[in-house]
Amino acid sequence: MSTTLNDRLQVLLEPLASEAGVDLEEVTLTKVGGRRVLDVVLDADGGVDLDTVAELSRAFGVALDGPEGTAVLGDGEYRLEVGSPGTDRLLTLPRHWRRARTRLVKAQLTAGAEVTGRITESDEDGVLLEIAPVKGRGRATERRLAYTEIAKARVQIEFNRKGLDDDADLDTDVDADLDADLGEDDAEEA
Structure with a gap:
């Protein structure tokens, strides 16, 4: 059984994700409008925060632009997109x-x-x-x-999920998310 380019990219990037405490769910290289786009999907218990995505984006870029990455990906430009699974992801594991x-x-x-x-x-x-x-x-x-x-x-996407019956619950959830995203100092100013 031969390995695909996506498999080889996964092997290259997996240790970096693992070291950061996240799962490398998927690596896919595609051509979009004549450009190569490398999509990397990460996940973890509790989700993946933006700081982790940013740190791993930099680490992946360094690895991909280094000798091992060039050996796998080749020369030439590519766009790296790192994110978490979307709502349409299949539950497979x-x-x-x-x-x-x-x-x-x-x-x-x-x-x-x-x-x-x-x-x-x-x-x-x-x-x-x-x-x-x-x-x-x-x-x-x-x-x-x-x-x-x-x-x-x-x-399934739920707009009226049981347990979120009134606006007070929704407001509390939004405020908590805002505080978490902004940090305490920024949230107090908002």
Whole structure:
């Protein structure tokens, strides 16, 4: 089995991500409008903060522009884009399921059926979903699925997520995010 260019780039960059305490989820080199674009997707428990993205962007750039990087990527310009997974990412590994705990997911099963439920727990073998009753009637049920039973699964976007029923809860979450993004001194001035 031969390794692809993306595989070789992943091997080059993985130790840097690992050293920073994050997972290198995906490395993809594509051509966009005649330019090469290298997309690197990072993730971690609790998410990846912007400082980590910036630090790793610099470290990846140094590695890619060095002798080992040039041997893999070749000479020539490229644009490096480093970020975290989007909302449309497939849940393919146990850590993806763990990180999506409490989120609503839609899973297509290998048997052909489809299941939508909220992740209540997961482990290395499978996931436990809470399935809401149809049209609000009856009680929620739980269903355990082995990962081998799941063909494809994605987190569903929720605009009115249970537990965020009033604006006060939303305002508190936004304020907390703002404080975290700005830092305490900047948040006090805002």
